[in-house]
Amino acid sequence: MQQPIAILDSGVGGLTVVKEVMRQLPREKIIYFGDTARTPYGPRPEEEVIRFTREIVDYLIQFRPKMVVIACNTATAFALADIRSRVAVPVIGVIHPGARAAINRTQSGFVGVIGTEGTIKSAAYEEALKQLKPQIEVISRACPKFVPLVEQGNFRSDETYKTVADSLEPLRSTPIDTLILGCTHYPFLADAIAEAVGRHITLISSAEETARDISTILQVKGRLALGEAMPVHQFCCSGDPALFKAIAQQWLNEEIELTPIVWQVPNIG
Structure with a gap:
């Protein structure tokens, strides 16, 4: 079974990275998590952003990704080092x-x-x-x-x-x-x-430069999905699934498979 690239964001923003990965690395399977129920991350305390990012990565690890991409600038700024210390696969930010x-x-x-x-x-x-x-x-x-x-x-x-x-x-x-x-x-x-x-x-x-980094790291590690069958990507969101799906399909210009996630939603601040 092909191991996916896990990409996460506070909401739909990371789809800009997904689109570029799909363009540059069309044979790579992607599993995406958009934390739309708890967006935005920007006004939240650093500790909360770290906790949210940990929770999402803990969820995504069950899919045995070969790489984790934190496609959220706030989460990259606050949580990148923490996540790198917690998982065994490469973790990159934006x-x-x-x-x-x-x-x-x-x-x-x-x-x-x-x-x-x-x-x-x-x-x-x-x-x-x-x-x-x-x-x-x-x-x-x-x-x-x-x-x-x-x-x-x-x-x-x-x-x-x-x-x-x-x-x-x-x-x-x-x-x-x-x-x-x-x-x-x-x-x-x-x-x-x-x-x-x-x-x-x-x-x-x-997005474009991040996709290049993904390609370089996977190539160096011998993990590129060359010759694989075209993948079916998975998308998860914690908020309104209809709105997420509409935005995702408009941005990516294709139908997607979506799994709604029930998530605890604390108030900002």
Whole structure:
């Protein structure tokens, strides 16, 4: 039986990574968990995000994945080291791949980062960027209103474009030429974000670079699913299954198999 790649996120955002893995590694089986009942993770305390991430990984381990991908920037910032210490398979996040892509694209040396409150407060992107290029200038901004828009499937309304424009207005007067979408939900809003900051700004999604990392690690370990039959992917969510399925099928442009998960849902804060 083919071992899957386990991919998890606070909600539907990690589907941006799933789509890229499906494109780059079409023979790899994916099992995805979107914690839509407890999204967003951004406003939650670090300890809570770590606990949620542990619970999801503990659930996914029953499927014997050959790799775990934390496709959530907040969970990557808070829980990556913890999860790596708890499981025997490779575990990767989305922050370092996104930082690497931005360093490769910027011409001015000024990079913007937008993300959840948790990701921005952690300074994980700034640290990752400066590890790669110490002289880089980083301008960060939290955008807490974006994830709820995506989780509601509200990508292209006038309200969404106005919310995005208002949130990103301060970045228009900065010298950035590259903007990291530091939340895997944000590529759903890429058109609104590009319109808000200016079409001349290069938008960086970590999904493509993360998929490359997955490919490299599996190739080095001799675990690529070369020659396998085309896989049937599995999707799980902890919230509204109908809404998740609608968003997933629209984004991935294909039918999916979905398993709703009953999950305990504490209040934020």
